Amino acid sequence: AAQASLNLNNIQGDILIGMKKKQEVFFFFSINNVKTFKQRMKVLSLTVTTTTQLLDVSKQPDAAVNVAFSQSGLTKLGITDSLNDTIYTNGQFADAANLGDPGTTNWVNAFRGTGIHGVFLLASDSIALINVEIIAVKALFGNSITEVYRLAGQARPGNQAGHEHFGFLDGISQPAINGFAPPLPGQTPIDPGHILLGETGDSLTRPAWAKDGSFLAFRQLKQLVPEFNQFLANNPINQSGLTAKQGSDLLGARMVGRWKSGAPVDLAPLFDDPVLGADPQRNNNFTFAHPGSDLTSDQSRCPFSAHIRKTAPRADFNPVNVNNHIIRAGIPYGPEVSPKEAASNTTTTERGLAFVSYQSNISQGFRFLQMSWANNPRFIFGKSDPTPGFDPIIGANAGQSRFVSGLDPNDPNHDFTLTTDFVQSRGGEYFFSPSISALKTVFSS
Numbered sequence: 001a002a003q004a005s006l007n008l009n010n011i012q013g014d015i016l017i018g019m020k021k022k023q024e025v026f027f028f029f030s031i032n033n034v035k036t037f038k039q040r041m042k043v044l045s046l047t048v049t050t051t052t053q054l055l056d057v058s059k060q061p062d063a064a065v066n067v068a069f070s071q072s073g074l075t076k077l078g079i080t081d082s083l084n085d086t087i088y089t090n091g092q093f094a095d096a097a098n099l100g101d102p103g104t105t106n107w108v109n110a111f112r113g114t115g116i117h118g119v120f121l122l123a124s125d126s127i128a129l130i131n132v133e134i135i136a137v138k139a140l141f142g143n144s145i146t147e148v149y150r151l152a153g154q155a156r157p158g159n160q161a162g163h164e165h166f167g168f169l170d171g172i173s174q175p176a177i178n179g180f181a182p183p184l185p186g187q188t189p190i191d192p193g194h195i196l197l198g199e200t201g202d203s204l205t206r207p208a209w210a211k212d213g214s215f216l217a218f219r220q221l222k223q224l225v226p227e228f229n230q231f232l233a234n235n236p237i238n239q240s241g242l243t244a245k246q247g248s249d250l251l252g253a254r255m256v257g258r259w260k261s262g263a264p265v266d267l268a269p270l271f272d273d274p275v276l277g278a279d280p281q282r283n284n285n286f287t288f289a290h291p292g293s294d295l296t297s298d299q300s301r302c303p304f305s306a307h308i309r310k311t312a313p314r315a316d317f318n319p320v321n322v323n324n325h326i327i328r329a330g331i332p333y334g335p336e337v338s339p340k341e342a343a344s345n346t347t348t349t350e351r352g353l354a355f356v357s358y359q360s361n362i363s364q365g366f367r368f369l370q371m372s373w374a375n376n377p378r379f380i381f382g383k384s385d386p387t388p389g390f391d392p393i394i395g396a397n398a399g400q401s402r403f404v405s406g407l408d409p410n411d412p413n414h415d416f417t418l419t420t421d422f423v424q425s426r427g428g429e430y431f432f433s434p435s436i437s438a439l440k441t442v443f444s445s
């Protein structure tokens with residue numbers, strides 16, 4: 001159901017469309033002086049980047065800034081209204097075990113506990129401009145804040161721009177928000193209230209000022225790229241007509257559900273198709289259902305366990321699921337794999353994904369996808385194989401080995417045992433990204 005258009009001047013720019021910049025710094029801070037902070041926020045709120053500004057290329061600022069707050073930040077600011085999201089209120093540190101993390105000893109120290117009050121998201125195509133922006137923010141807020149931690153993300157170089165560190169094109173499939181943009185072929189339309197508080201589709205009671213805000217789930221996800229590549233090299237899918245290298249590429253594509261170009265395996269089951277991958281009219285136009293094939297048993301095209309199927313099961317749900325969707329706005333961090341790391345099949349310098357997702361309900365959004373789907377070997381339910389296994393990319397089993405089935409198209413019941421988590425949690429926090437009008441009032445003085 002289409003609905004009256006959203007107030008895009010009031011919604012922070014990252015939420016619905018992402019920053020669309022090559023560089024993004026996450027600047028995590030704590031608040032020391034509430035009075036000064038609110039005075040300075042009054043000034044910053046005038047320059048916080050809106051959705052309108054990012055939509056229109058001619059209005060795009062050279063450097064964009066967004067801001068979001070943890071529950072401890074709200075509490076520090078004396079904001080006592082409940083946003084009515086227990087997971088947010090308790091913070092991500094308390095949620096580590098539920099998310100499947102093997103404890104929190106691998107967490108970045110700053111994320112251990114509830115000491116982070118907020119995060120500035122600073123984005124630009126130029127790191128120099130971001131650094132100017134950081135200096136300006138620090139000058140503005142002065143001693144009212146302390147920088148607790150900083151993570152610098154950047155698009156990968158050259159033709160890898162837009163690809164995450166394992167090499168796969170990212171940021172292709174997002175839900176289409178009713179009243180915002182018409183869906184591309186294959187996009188699932190959802191009501192804006194699944195992403196934005198207080199909008200159509202958000203059925204929970206919220207304070208009036210929370211309208212047009214969104215919960216930001218941040219995760220620093222380390223990726224073991226040489227180890228992932230070694231696993232593919234050691235386990236090529238044995239298929240007539242494919243070289244070992246092609247068999248390894250096929251295994252990787254089946255783990256993700258897409259080839260490195262972005263082409264979905266559901267439409268390109270044996271070989272990558274870069275023209276398909278680059279075509280927004282076609283690269284998301286699939287449901288996993290095919291005439292004459294049995295949706296409950298056929299994994300010849302896409303495994304039930306593939307990352308994009310575990311996190312967005314499309315026709316596996318009837319009617320289609322509209323309740324468990326997120327908008328992803330992450331960016332890779334860390335350097336490219338060095339020749340030494342590649343040769344030794346061993347990560348020595350950390351790299352990964354600065355994962356960001358937006359949703360109006362954390363337990364239905366990020367947390368649901370991670371905990372109830374990716375980490376649940378029985379999901380997708382109702383298949384001829386009752387245990388499709390873990391999501392091979394992000395599924396977590398508290399550090400224990402994970403089994404994944406469906407990866408071999410010739411023997412879908414063959415369980416692969418993954419003894420390494422190629423994606424490892426370094427922790428994170430849950431934030432709330434308020435509307436511009438809330439920033440100017442509730443968060444300012």
Ligand code: HEM
Pocket residue numbers: 164165166168169170171172173174219221222223256258307308309311312326328352353355366367369370374393394423
């Ligand atoms: C899609 C990689 C973490 C949820 C994708 C795609 C890739 C990818 C390559 C396909 C491109 C696209 O459709 O945009 C990764 C990597 C991760 C990671 C390398 C960790 C380092 C996560 C997490 C979640 C998640 C933590 C949620 C819990 C999704 C969703 C989609 C997706 C919902 C879109 C599925 C669809 O609509 O078809 N991811 N991802 N991802 N990922 Fe991830």
